[in-house]
Amino acid sequence: MQLTVNGTPREIDAPGDTPLLWVLRDDLGLTGTKYGCGLAQCGACSVLVDGQVMRSCVTPVEMLEGAEITTIEAIESDPVGARVVEKWVEHQVPQCGYCQSGQVVAATALLKEIPEPTEEDIRATMVNLCRCGTYNYIRAAMTDLAGREGETL
Structure with missing residues (x-):
């Protein structure tokens, strides 16, 4: 699947139910987004998806094809x-x-x-x-x- 992260289209080879947080950190090397609680409660994993704050620890990548994702690295x-x-x-x-x-x-x-x-x-x-x-x-x-x-x- 293809994700647009920080303005750049990126090919992602991960199961669709993989949380965005792990794709960002492990697959793309964007480690500014942090793992905090894993339950979307603390906000350490927050990124922008089409300009809206989203908790990446619970957001499956399959929901994000075609979306614009902005991480702290590009803020x-x-x-x-x-x-x-x-x-x-x-x-x-x-x-x-x-x-x-x-x-x-x-x-x-x-x-x-x-x-x-x-x-x-x-x-x-x-x-x-x-x-x-x-x-x-x-x-x-x-x-x-x-x-x-x-x-x-």
């Missing part, structure tokens, strides 16, 4: 994704960094859909788990990206 090729990464660095969001690719993907998707998200939009969307507890830093970066730097969410 900065999008101007919005580049802004998110810039603010993540500026606000020193990552601690261990394990969950951050999923966090950045979620933030990018939100800002592409709603360029100036409200506090409620941010709280509803930024639900990925962070074992290090960098939620205050994530909130600060998102507030800045939403154009409300200095506000407390």
